[in-house]
Amino acid sequence: MGISILFADGVFSRLLEGLLVSAEISLISALFSLVFGVIFGLFMTIDFWLTKLISRIYLEFVRIMPQLVLLFIMYFGVSSWLGLDISAFLSSVIVFTFWGTAEMGDLVRSALINTPKHQYESAFALGLNKTQTYAYIIIPQTIKNLTPLSINLITRIIKTTSLVALIGVVEVLKVAEQIIDSTRFSHPNGALWVYGAVFMMYFVLCFTTSLCSKFFEER
Template sequence: MLELLNTDTLLRLWQGLFVTLEISFISIIITSIGGLFLGILMSFKNTYIYAFCRLGLEFVRVMPLLVWLFVVYFGFPRWFGWDLSSISAAIIVFSIWGCFEMMDLVRVSLQSIPKHQYESASSLGLNTVQSFVYIIIPQAMRRLTPMSMNLLTRMIKSTTFAYLIGAVELVKIGQQIIEFHNKNDFAPFIIYGLIFFIFFILCYPITLYSRKLEKKWS
């Protein structure tokens, strides 16, 4: 049973984990920047900007991630002539999804700031940009951080969908190892158990830290 956990298996799982982390981290960076920007824009309550952001949010929520992956990976090269790898397509999809989800969290966080804080900033002679930079955003970040961490763990776990468009990430590598050892009845239990443990190690500390911040700042 333990013959599966040899150097070659662990090395291949590490390679798959590297691809999973690559997709996750790049998507998270884009999500953090893009979501914050869109959330601030949405809070200005411009009719056209709000309509665009709301429409984008509904699109990413209504359409399953798997459909988005297929549309981008198979559709974009055909429609726009883009030569996308499976990893690039996954990053695009998770970044778009993450940006709009983060945007909504930013919007909620900004709207939770009491109105008198905006009035206080105005009474101090601060313009709109200065009010957001020095007063509103620092307070909103305390509300946003725990919620955004939950989103980030969802993004890490959702990268498992990428194998369906050919990305050789952790789950795909696990499947290949199981197929290679198809005569070993314990192979699925051991390999998927190990993959579960890896994702647990990646996500659980973030969840714990999120809970700690939520209790500290509540």
Template structure:
């Protein structure tokens, strides 16, 4: 059985299809993380400055993406809103939109907490030196806040990457979808699901391990440069 399962894996373009699905997963994940990081930094900084009503809006936005599971959000943006608004987006774009908004909501709360953890004396010293509010955030608060936020950033990023496994529900041809297609095409072989999902699990581990290594490297460079 195992021998025939490996023959199936190596036959045709199955390996190429799996790697292509992995590429789709990586593109969606990294694009969502980059966009979510940029939006999250801006929202997190504004959250520490804004008045009561603006903070309430941020809080509602955060709670929507924190409480509602990702699957209903995907269905809402892919099936319901396009039908009601007459706007049709490709599944990959919808995936990036949902994951970026989710990442931004979670990361903005992390940034808010990180900025507020910077000692008050540093903000007061920056004001005394004549720096504007923008300059204080640009050169003092956000750099130190980002350093504090690196570990939560890794955890949130790995959550995004792992959660992309549900994208087969909206017909995104990611690595999970490709693996399922190969399994269904060879359903007579009872070992092929173990082999395919084992390879997919290894690929997810490799992607997350590389992300963790790169983030730790950047964190180390920042600490050594302080």
């Protein structure tokens, strides 16, 4: 039966190793996106024409350009243009951070401008300056309110990491293709079970991330 391919020597362990690569790219990209996203969100709230123009161009570029094209530009274009030996793994992290920062920044901007005015007024009445108001009052509330949306962004990053196989990163989907190619004669019906296992791995990873969202929201 086709399912026997999953119990062949080393198949499942190889899939887990590939999943670990996907998770590593997602985790690093998500952490950088959250940090830079908060900074970019604050940058977007600056009431100055030049900052608004830069923010708009950045957001529109990220939203219009598919992630796969960004990966190709980064790995095949920018690295060659700059004469740098940028690995496929690092290119993936840079692209997903670049994309995630824009998405997170827009969420932060929206949360900041929708914060009730009395929060600012109360902070100023207590003698806090603008920096202290943001550091101690506004940003903590913003992060709390953004927890569900942040987790949603992280799950999107996890799912989108499947694209990195196209620039040579040996993540879980690439490993699955290698296994199917090497066992096409011994397990001709194995593709369904291998991709089914990949589906379950992605499901478990994203579902666990969603459960973490509930945990953080309660606290």
